[in-house]
Amino acid sequence: MSKSAHKTDAAGRPISGRPRVISFLSGKGGVGKSVLSFNAATILAAAGDRKVLLVDADFTAGNLHILANRAPEHGIGHFMGGCMSLGEAVTKADDNLDFLASTWNGPAVDQADVTGSATTMNRLREQGAKYDFILVDHGSGISSAAIVMAHGSDINVLVLVPELTSISNCYGLFKTLVETNSNIDCRLLLNRAMMVEEAEYIHNKFLALTEKFLGQAPPFIGYLFDDDIYRRSIASQRPVLEIDPNSQAVQGLRDLCAKLTGDQNGPAGRIDITTQREINNHKAMADIRE
Numbered sequence: 559m560s561k562s563a564h565k566t567d568a569a570g571r572p573i574s575g576r577p578r579v580i581s582f583l584s585g586k587g588g589v590g591k592s593v594l595s596f597n598a599a600t601i602l603a604a605a606g607d608r609k610v611l612l613v614d615a616d617f618t619a620g621n622l623h624i625l626a627n628r629a630p631e632h633g634i635g636h637f638m639g640g641c642m643s644l645g646e647a648v649t650k651a652d653d654n655l656d657f658l659a660s661t662w663n664g665p666a667v668d669q670a671d672v673t674g675s676a677t678t679m680n681r682l683r684e685q686g687a688k689y690d691f692i693l694v695d696h697g698s699g700i701s702s703a704a705i706v707m708a709h710g711s712d713i714n715v716l717v718l719v720p721e722l723t724s725i726s727n728c729y730g731l732f733k734t735l736v737e738t739n740s741n742i743d744c745r746l747l748l749n750r751a752m753m754v755e756e757a758e759y760i761h762n763k764f765l766a767l768t769e770k771f772l773g774q775a776p777p778f779i780g781y782l783f784d785d786d787i788y789r790r791s792i793a794s795q796r797p798v799l800e801i802d803p804n805s806q807a808v809q810g811l812r813d814l815c816a817k818l819t820g821d822q823n824g825p826a827g828r829i830d831i832t833t834q835r836e837i838n839n840h841k842a843m844a845d846i847r848e
């Protein structure tokens with residue numbers, strides 16, 4: 559999907575009349591894709607005027623059903639295998655929120671099946687036309703299925719945490735995605751930040767790295783702080799919105815949702831950290847070893 563403008567109405571619904579598909583990906587595992595996609599979906603759905611579908615596309619270790627405290631009978635394996643329609647395979651999680659569970663109790667999915675993954679994205683859009691937003695939580699790494707599904711998404715949120723290994727793997731993921739489609743819409747989300755300065759440092763470093771070696775850099779959609787509320791959310795199998803609607807974490811997630819639903823394509827985030835033009839590449843590159 560190209561970086562064309564995503565028009566939305568006042569409620570943040572895509573006005574094209576089709577669902578906006580937003581994928582959450584990462585090069586490294588354990589960076590927060592599942593908790594963020596789950597909690598972003600609950601916040602989007604709680605607005606009351608938008609229908610949301612959350613898809614668990616982590617084919618080997620999907621666990622959104624645990625976060626949502628559900629034991630679904632059907633899931634993505636049934637849908638991808640073609641033995642069920644989307645409507646038959648989804649589970650209701652809340653008034654405006656459905657989810658398509660992982661393969662934990664259904665047919666296995668072949669992650670190398672490029673054609674099957676492309677077909678799945680087309681069927682998701684066709685049969686999911688009643689949804690305003692479809693959020694897809696991927697497994698970590700760069701499987702063929704994840705790449706194809708990312709190319710079929712309107713927005714790809716690349717999640718990273720402030721660790722060198724995560725930055726390196728995120729670079730690898732972005733490289734693979736833009737090399738297979740230079741027009742793909744990717745946005746960088748830094749999770750588990752401890753300080754604003756840290757977020758700014760990593761943002762600048764990543765931009766310098768991708769601009770130097772790939773000739774383009776993903777816009778930064780923002781950052782979320784490291785917060786114990788996520789541990790409590792998982793332990794109680796409730797979204798953070800239910801645990802504390804006034805928390806800093808919920809505010810951060812609301813800001814993220816506003817960026818994802820708003821008509822904003824340029825660099826955007828909670829923080830107005832330096833734009834690509836303003837970056838002092840020499841400074842940012844100073845401690846990057848080739």
Ligand SMILES: Nc1ncnc2c1ncn2[C@@H]1O[C@H](COP(=O)(O)OP(=O)(O)OP(=O)(O)O)[C@@H](O)[C@H]1O
Binds near residue numbers: 588590751
């Ligand atoms: N902002 C945060 N603050 C504190 N803990 C967090 C935050 N985001 C995620 N975590 C914790 O990080 C752990 C991993 O989160 P999660 O399972 O969502 O990662 P993931 O990217 O989906 O992992 P995988 O690649 O295995 O699917 C969880 O214990 C979660 O509570």
Ligand SMILES: [Mg+2]
Binds near residue numbers: 592593697
């Ligand atoms: Mg996960």
